[in-house]
Amino acid sequence: MRRRRAALLTAVLASLVTGAAYPRGSDGPPPSATTSDQRGVVRGAAGPISGARVTLWRAGDDSRSGARELARTRSDSRGRFRIDHRVLKDPDDAVLYLTADASQAGRRAAGRTRPVRLVAVLSGGRHRPRVVLNERTTVAAGYALAQFTRGGEVAGRDPGLRNAAAVAHNLADVRDGGVARTLADAPNGDETSTLRAFNTLADILSACTAGGRCARLLELAARPGSPVPRETFQAVADIAALPGNNVAELYALADGRRTYRPRLGRAPDAWTLALRYVGNGHELDGPGNVAFDARGTAWIGNNYVFDDDPRNSVCGSRVLSRLTPTGRAVPGAPYRGGGLYGVGFGTAIDPRGRVWATNFGFQGAGCPIDAERFYRSVSEFGPGGRPLSPPLGWRQGKIVQPQGVLSDPDGNVWIANCGGRSVTRIPQGNARRARNIAPGGDRLVKPFGVAVDPRGRAWVSGNGSDSVMVLSARGKPLRSVTGGGIKRPMGVASDSRGNVWVANSGAVVAPCEGTTPAMVAEAVVDIETRHVDASVTMVRPDGSTPARPFVNDGLFLPWGVAVDGEDTVWVANFGGHRLANLCGVRESACPPGLRTGDPISPSDTGYTSDGLERNTAVQIDPSGNVWLANNWRDVPVQTNPGGHEMVVFVGLAAPVRTPLLGPPRPL
Template sequence: MQIPGKIRLGLLTLLGALSAVCSQALAGVRIEGQVQAGGGPISNSTVTLWSASAGEPKQLAEAKTGSDGQFQLGTDATPGTDTILYLVAKGGVATINKGSGDNPAIVLLTVLGNRPPAKVVINEMTTVASVWTHAQFLDGTAITGHPLGLRIAAGNVPNFVDLATGGWGEAIQGPLNSGQTPTMANFATLADVISGCVVQVQAAACNSLFAASTSPTGTVPTDTLAAAESVARYPWYQPNRLYDLLGQFYQVSTVNHMLTVPYMPYLNWAPSAWVLPLKFDGGGYRAGGKAMFDSEGNLWVGDNFTIGWQGQDSLWQGHATKFAPNGKPLSPITTGFTGGGMEGGTFGAAVDANDNAWFTNYGSKAIAVFDKNGKPLTPPEGITFNGQLGLIQGIIVTPSGDVWVLGVEKNQLIHFPKGDLTKGRIVCEGDKEEPCKSFRAPFHLGIDQQDRIWVSNSGVEHVTRFPASDPSKVENFKTGINNSGLGIDSQGNVWVTNRFGTGLLGMAHLIDMGVRLKLEGVTAASDYLTTIMSKQKGGAFGGSVTLLRPDGTQFPGSPFKGGGLPGPWAAAVDGNDNVWISNFAMPSSPIVQLCGARTENCPPGFKTGDQISPPGGYAGGGLQMLTDIAVDPAGNVWAMNNWQNIDSCIGTPPEAISTRCGGQGVVIFYGMAKPVRAPQIGPARQP
């Protein structure tokens, strides 16, 4: 039988396509690469290709490097979509140090992601990048974790290193990070001291590295990967030990008077902690408020202002920004996502089970909702209840699907049963009925495991609690002064940030702010708040954090104060129930890690409320004056820069800095916290 030409051509096309698909499947993974140390090859090193997922990692292939450090390996297995691939190089001879012999302490790592490049490098820099991004998933050479977390972690490795060359990645050497923060120098210094052991710059170099990276639990590393993991897990622990190795391992050049290190720039002084934060901007971000993650790990944040505007508290016109898990902006570059009443985002953002993003707004006095692609689901003016809403702040989605909103200006409570935009109502307002009678400038809210809603009040020394089923049944519990952030842990304990701390000075500030609100209006009160906070220092006269048990009684030692709490704004609970605090204070405000209620998840010797981070908190990364802080499904901690130059934010600023009020960019601290499920609906839970 003769097949007609058109049909024959179609069959040939189909067969060709099937052949291509089959050949791709059969091809599996083929990788060429080189193992390096100190810029030179490592010969006779054993390179293993692994597949990581939620279960035990699987070995896929193995090869030995030649005298030039080169290797080739492959597998016919095609990695599943829920896996990532990584390479481990063990042992070998660093040829840059001739005669050094085989070094069994060499263990280097390169995480490749789901689709590896054809050519890769394994060296000290890829090891640092892979360890810090995967700190929550690494145990020796084994990487294990939930698919989203692994995907996020692997996707951030290229921000630090170029996998094909082993050199600098795009983000770390970009203009936001390279010359603006100490991250590049921190990173290179870590690579230098690891290289000292790999190359064996001294006979006892590896022993020195292992001693300097011994954990607070007393665990002594036995190889370079274990040393890097120890430092990444406890970056705050005696950081000078590792820094001191720089001067021990390397001599000063007589030519350029710099240390003869393989990687530059190196640090001139010991850091306060071995953290590697990176800053990202774009997507319309300017003065971000509250931030939440969706089910894919993307971050949504409402912006106070819009890029290019001379933004101040008297003019809120910002939109919505969306960042990918690797920090890349996904919303329009200048405006962000617009429409639906989005005008002047606040400390109110929530993501529901359908990945719709809800925002409260100051400029429009409206609620705006976007779908996962940034399309407005609310009318152009937003939801205003016919203009009845005042300035609004906190918003949450509950496990039952309900949405609750707070009106800070009119002491309002708004409820959307099951998140239905057509069925929203103002539950109460002002002093007419509870729970609004107990509100005084309500700011943020959360729901506990008993379906009770807790509300922080920025105008009084208490939080308000009521059952979601009957908001009229109100209880109030004493806190510090000028509450803002609120986070609930897995046991139902409630962490509350007190921006004015406790005591007479804080109360005097609160009274002064209230007088300005009554006589001069919201803008004057807001300017007073931010001015006072910008001058606060950590300690007795700074801010504080209150911890309430589920029954509302204060935890022993609460409220907690410390050098890292000058102006605490937000509280985020991680998957281990440890607590992360942002600060709105000095121009480079720190973030702080506190030991939570489950002290078994804290380092040895720490009790609930103790500051795990350095005395002044974690710094660097381009931090400015912060509002929110959030933990993603990979354990990365995101901080929202809200203000950058207070002189631009109040009164009539000098023309040259008149657009620099709004904070620039978000800062990501990698692998610092136990991961949290996203979207977070209710108390924080592990993925």
């Protein structure tokens, strides 16, 4: 009898090795023409995980509806599983993911507590006949889906959730549990520390899956004021959403663990994951700003013609880039025509999906073209990239060296004329009716950034007048706001309650009205520490300001500013390789104890990344990813000073409905 049992066991094991047999989903339907099967393996740092409850989920369509279980099974002695499930009627619209729940290694889970939850995202790419669930795939899912994960379940609105699921595949390859190509290869890979941070996070997770230190991991991952997560997937999502929390203590959990390499040699400033995106690899050169359309694709204007060599003189870019939410060039992009030339800080999308790009006339030293022929226009493109403006752009409204641009909800387009001390208003996007608005005198010098508040009023920063001009919804100048620390302001952004946030560079003189980019480079290249006047000012709806601006060492030549779906504030810096996050007026959305203007990011560094260079714009996409433009290189050689990447912090902010039409709207 014992020999028979031994022979039977040998036969079963042999079939598993060859892949001929997988355990079937105990609760799933029998295979048929209307069903499909998903196979895979559950594996931790210590090896295969047997007896894990593996569940296939369809994510909820919004935050009020939970995820729906489609099928479940258990992993066998080698961690393998097979789930049979019904084919969905709308597979392209669904976000599917797998969870594997198990007790920590070497212990039984008390009652129903199963602290180990490994996850793999299935949607966001082509069908994967076999998947691996491990610590890497769990970190990828936890970060990409951080803004859509509550209580270990995933739910959210389209396109934010669907795009977020696709971004998970930029971090981990669920086919083998390894590192995804986007993260592994240049311009990421060994060129930045993100790959090492990703692997270290996986090692931290393995302290629970293999080492039994689950209680400590869950305790450290918990966000202040929030419940302690019950399992590892929610723990990762909580770390991603507040990456500056318990940084060193979390790093210590990885001591002695070397499963995933390469890894960090010391604790970072924060547990952020920042990816560089380059589109087709030969189009981004001096990206100035980014605007997201209703599907979450990113439209980007460029300063210069692409050239890798900063010593080669380049002229103004004549292309408008468009990237997918995962950083790849949209088929057919980049787009040309419509008068594009050397776009700066101005890229915006109106309610009809039309794209507006301001032609500042940027070009490198030595370019033989006279920029004055081109810097008096704005270009307009249709939602599919077809140019709608004439070959020299729209020139009505006395446009001169335009920088910031934004559309309001009624389709009125507002343009800051950096070289003209004025604003151009295009009523309902009809460029032939454009009107120039000049407040007169020195009330608005070097207009740069534009914001629109909930009342439809336009707020325009005056970089040369240390002011912010307020205009009525129809364009009448109302007041000039000064004081409150406003000094050399660049970007401005409105929150949902009508407050306007101003990024005070303190030192950057906008390159217009007689100031050249070379002068800007000379002024900022030697600034090695945070400039004393770098700050952020909040202007209230009535035009008043606090007595002092908000200051912390996460601010270093502040340039761009954005507000997310929970009214927290994000600041891009032209120096210091850092992103700052401030508590906004909705203090309930901030960690307990913080007040308006307090830093959420580490106060002495901000969220740093060696993938950043000199950044101008910052914007939030519908998935909660924070995009920054690497506009200039650290040492901006003026023949071609442009940077070549968009840098995206994954899952860091509250998602925003796009396109951005004035103040942010939660997704």
